[in-house]
Every structure is written in C-alpha cells, then in structure tokens.
Amino acid sequence: MKKLPVGLAVFQDIRREGYIYVDKTRQIHQMVTGGKYYFLSRPRRFGKSLLVSTLWNLFEGKRELFEGLWIAEHGDWAWQKHAVITLDFNEIAHDTPQNLEISLNIVLTRTAKSAKIILETPLADSKFQELILALYQQSGLPVVVLIDEYDKPLIDHIGQGEERLKIAKANRDILKRFFGVLKGINILPALRFVLLTGVSKFSKVSIFSELNNLTDLTMAEDYADMFGYTQAELESNFKEHLVRLAQKHNWTSEQLIQELAYRYNGYRFSEREVKVYNPFSILHVLNSLALKNYWFESGTPTFLINLLKQEQYDLPSLEKFGTASSVFTTYEIDNLKSKIRFEIEDTGVGIESDNIAKIFEPFEQVGEVKKRDEGTGLGLAITRQLVQLMGGELRVKSELGKGSTFWFEIDLCAASLQETMETKSAQRQIMGYQGTRRKVLVVDDKLDNRAVLAGLLMPLGFAVTEAEDGLQALKQVKADCPDLIITDLVMPVMTGFEFMEHVRAMPELAEMKIIVSSASAIEMHGNHSAIAHSDGFISKPVDIDRLLELIQQCLGLQWEYEGRGALPVEATPTEGELVLPPLEELQTLATLVKGGNMRKVRQHIQYIAELGAQYKPFTEQISALAVGYEVNKLRVLVQEYLERAR
16 A cells, blocks of 8 residues: 655655555646746645646656656657746744745855855845856756745745734835746746646736746646545545445445545636645654544644634624635735625526626516516616726626526725724614614515514514514414514415505505515606505615514604613513513523524524414514524524523
C-alpha cells in the first residue's frame, strides 16, 4: 500500500519516496503550452505549493520524476532546463513595509548567488529585473518565475484595525512596483512562464495595475479539477486506503463514498459541474481513519475570520447568499465591499429563448395559458427595477424541460454595529400605541406574507388573527369582529374582491376598516374602482412606514415611541391570563424550536390556536418571537413553559 503524502508539498520527495501522487500533469501541460502569464486563487491547503513545486521540477527538466505520468507519456515535452525563480511569500517577512523590502532583497540576492550572479542595484524591483535578465543571458533560455502566496503581505494585516491596514496598503504599493517588473518591455523576451498564486485576488486596478496581462485561471472551466481530487481520482488512487477506512467503520463501499462525499466533496471552482474533494481533509481522514473537520482547523484564512469579526457581519444571513467569478475582479484593499450574488433556481418547464426578453416587460406572461391566471405579469418587471436601483442587473438562464435560474449581483458594504446603532437611534422607533388593544385580521393565501405582517404588528400590541382566503376570513369576521382587515386580492376559494363585497353588503360591517395589500396590477392601471370598498391600498413588497401610516389613519391611533411611554397594558398578557396548551403540544413545539425551522413552528402555533381561544395569549407571544426569528429567546421561553407544564 503506497504511502499517503500527508503534509507534503515537495514534488520530488513525493515521487522519489513512493508516496501517492494524483496526476495533474495533463492540466499542467495545457497551462504551460497554452500561455505565458497566469494567476490563480484557491483556498489554503488545496495544493498550490505542490503545483509550484511540480512546475519547478518540470522546468528544471527532471524527466525521471515524471515517468508514468501523463506529461511524460503524451505531453511531447522538450525537458529543457530553464532558470527558475521561486518566491514563496510564506517565507518572506512582511510585518512592516521596510522588512518586506529587505526580505525581498535577501531572497533575490540568495537566488543570484546560487547562480553565481552578482546583483548591483539596491531596490528590490530593480534587483528583480536585473536577476531575470542575468539568468536569461547566462542560460540562453527564457526564465520561469513562480510566486506562491503573493497576497500574504496584504491579507495578514486585514481585519486587524486601522494601523495594520496602513501596513497592508504600504506593502501593496511595494508589491505593485515589484510585480510590475514582469511586464517591462526589456523583460518580456526573457520570460518563458509566470505564475502567481494566492488565496484572494485583488483587482487589476490595485496590486495588478502594472501587470494586467495575467490570464486568471481561478474560475476557468478547463482547470476546475487541477486542484483537489475528483470522485474518480479518489476511488482510483486511494483504493486500499478506502477499503481500510470502510473496514474501520464497518461500512460498505457505497456507504463510505456517500459519507465522504457528504462531508468533503463540496468544492466547485467553475460553472462546470465538477466537484472536488479537499486534499488536505481526505489525506488526514485516510491516515487517521477518523472523519473530522480537518481543513477548517488549519485552512481557514485568518484574514477572513478577522474581517468578519471587525466588520461584525451577520453570519447566519451569509449562509443564504452565493457569489460568482465576477467578485474577483473588484476586490480592493481600499474598499472591502462584498459583491453578493442572489440566485433562485427552479426545475420547472423552462422558458423558450425567444421569450426570455419578454418576461421582464410589465404584464407579460409566457408558458402555458392555463397557468397565467396565477399572477399579473408584474413580478419580474418590478424586481428588475428594484435590482437596477441597487446597482445590479437581473439575469436569467433557462432551458426548456429543465428549468430556469434567475440571479443578480450587488455591492454591499459592511456596516459596523456602531453605525447600525447610530442609525437606529436617529430614528423615532414606534413601540406601541395608546388606548385599548386593537384587533387586526390578516388575509393572504401565502403563509410567509401573513407572517411578515404578524411579526410587524404583534410586537406593537395588536391582536393578530390570520386567514388564508376570503371565505375563511368572512367566517372570522362574523365570529370575532376585528378593528381592521389587511387583505390580499388574488386568492383561491374566495378572492379579496369578493370578500370585501360580502363585508360591505352586511350593514353591521359597513364601516369596517379595510386595507388592501397586493401585487396586483390595479394600481398600475389607475383603475381604483376595484378597490373602492377599501380604505387604503399598499403594494407588495410592503413599505412598513406607509403601512403604519395607513393603520394610524384608519384607526385614529396615537403612536408611542421608544423612550416615551410603555405599551398598552393589553399588549402583553399577564401571568394569570396565559394558559398553556397540553403537554404533548408543548413537547412538539419544543422539538420544532430546537430544530430551528420557524415555518414549522408557526404552523404548529396556528394549530394550537385552533384548539381553543384560551390559548390565544400563549400563541401570540410565541408567534411574535417566531416571526422575528428570535430563536434563542424562543428556546428559553418554550423550555420554561415545558418545565412548568410538567
């Protein structure tokens, strides 16, 4: 059984000492024969240093190390010996700009000395140029330059305060001049191949402004599997080790592959459907026979953690977002924005190519006629305008019979906690209203839409009930006359139009206050006759300030603001009023809360509410926390009630 190259990144050691080497020389051959200047970014522990070492041996002409590999068998490689300059910024001091300059000089002088060359110029960038030309003149063959972890002098200082950021900017300026040497007119004929690697990419107008002829392989489809192990590579190169791991855990081979894929096969580096395993994790799993989070413990970029802490990002919300290759073209040390990609994918019928341009026009619908009455044809038009206002563009890719993908990207600047609190403190935040408790009925066939309104109104002291269609709402109105109704228009069973007509037809409800909340095209048409039965109209997505203004007008309320009075006594049930549901329902609720699925929590609360009116204070209290996603408070409260019920 061949040895596992755990912790090894030196190609010649792996080959000479009988370690497993997953052959990536086909992609390497394609790279070295297809171009001259390259850049690529990958996370730590993904094999960048091994690639640099492999390229060093290749350009040194060491054919014996490549016997049996693709490039030796099929590559038609000349195996000439080129002078190779390697710069590993892991080994170059960069704690200050002065030390970076000094350390670069030391490395260049050492390289020159090994080739019996004496450098005369004092500055690092000039010395770099002098070394390349001298090596070219000495060997008669163009020189190879391999730069590993180019960005380390920058990212080691990011996210650690203003003083460290100043160091990063000073280091950037040094590197900008240094890398610019590689584009000099006198240097171009003296270079055979140039590669820069790192864990990030700063934009071409930043560190690469003097070297803008790089081919970026970071998200290139042809190189998506040059790092990491594909499924086929894992199974063919590590057969004996996989058998050993399966035996240890008493798994079948199928179970083993499923478990490994679930834990470690989640990396993709292009739009091409190619996933790769993280090599660092796989080698440690096979070596220790234990499935752990190996990469996270040592591969997570420190600068990323520091930046997340410094800018106080909301980490749970980041899980919902994705990004694309265009992010790497705008990364600036002076402007650490996040370009966020929002993407929605479905597996529906798809859209014909001739219709794609039409779907963004107002009132346009495509597809089967029988399904068109489910909307108004305004959703995409409105969404597109909103995205454009945020500086993005809504795009779509679709294939008939397979589905569609809609996406857009926008720049988002991180707001610090202090800025957020200052903004909030500058606003007059409504905390409740004066007078007796008011009842609001929310009518909408979409659970999420009802939850949004309930989550807004219940913390302000309103008693909120819900209905999913006009018929259900009509029954609730007759049983428990609310002070205000907020209703959608397009709903199954009974529409909002029909519901309002029934309400207005009953003398005892003729003065009932009704606000229409809909994405309907009525307002767009300017035809207000259809909502003549309402006391106000607000379009979706709901403008909260406008909605509160309408509610104030309809009910004649006097708002109470933060720091200027308490909520009405009726807004929060007292201890004596609160009745707990049966123990088994509390246990079910506790399980759902622990799972964190707030949609299911809200559904179960609605079920408890239907068990009896005595549970209303309880369900309102729990719902207010659920719709606000205050999971920790919810867990503590439900656990407290569960212990009390026992």
